[in-house]
Amino acid sequence: MLREDVTDAIRSAVFDELAAVGYGRMSIEGIARRAGVGKAAVYRRWRSKLPLVLDTVSAVAVQGMPAPDTGSLLGDVRLLLEVTARALRHPVASQIIPDLLAEAARNPEIAAALQTALRDTQRGISAAVVRKAVERGELAAGTDADLSLDLIAGPLYWRLAVIRSPLPKGYLDSLAAATVTALKAAGAAR
Template sequence: MNRRAPSGAAVLQPAITAAITDAVLAELLERGYARLSMDGVAKRAGAGKSALYRRWRTKQEMVLAVLAKISVPLADPADTGSLRGDLRASVAAVATWLTEPPFSRIIPDLVAEATRAPELAAAIANTVGEPRRALARTNLERAIARGELPADTDLEMAQDLMAALVYWRMVVRQAPVEPDYLDRVTDTILRALGATLT
């Protein structure tokens, strides 16, 4: 016997969620995190504010849920069969995440906001940063299992290194990136980690 949902039950319609997601990204690009509002997102999405609050309790929760849904899968590590191949794919993914729209404009804004709001910084780390790092850690654990990295490799430091070179060059310095830049980054990381490649 099929039961109908009670008439007052909230049903999260995928089309509305998609419209809200698009609206959040558009508002972040146009207004930045500080000026983004639930009212503005609802208006742009063509939805009532109640549709937003059925999904998320706060602006912060909404923004980070949208960003995590898109950006965390981008860190899913490629399994190329070698540490060098895996690292090259990972640094390329970081470069894409940092330099292509919409994240190329959204991330610097969020980083700036996070420096002024410790609770936002913690939420970004928990919602976006740590899930991305957990995926990236898989590359390094596979390399240890294959004997390409020492068993005592500092995985936290290695993950920082994988992103730091690209972030500093492309986002902080906004320096030119030569065609072989990501290859050189990969080789630098391999040397720094004391990789044994066959």
């Protein structure tokens, strides 16, 4: 019977190691060292680095974020941006996510794992927000779901994970307002 506390220590060490050195440089030796664990304890659970990371990442993704439902498109977008910003501010997340996304361009299995862990979740939430706005008459019926996700998620991800600049006071409000306007324009354009 594998000890759960050891499993947890390893999973936690994977996150720290991913954040510290990235997937490329990550080593099982380093993870075991960081977790205070023998290498055998790791190999007893996962065959290699890839399944270890895939499993650890998938385990986190299960925590599905519920779609916001504030009654207005602006409110939903504002809340969605707020939650996303909070997630992307965690130093560990903002290190690991871009790192794994870059690695996904090279590794189809990582790409698939991130697809279901991040992309599908966000796409679903974004689609739900748009759908409800259409029902309320705030957006045109044909509003493109993919373009909507790009408009909602793109600027904030760019700001927090690419440029890595801080968010000035009131930034999320301005961004939410601009995004809602963009969504309306995107629906009207077709």
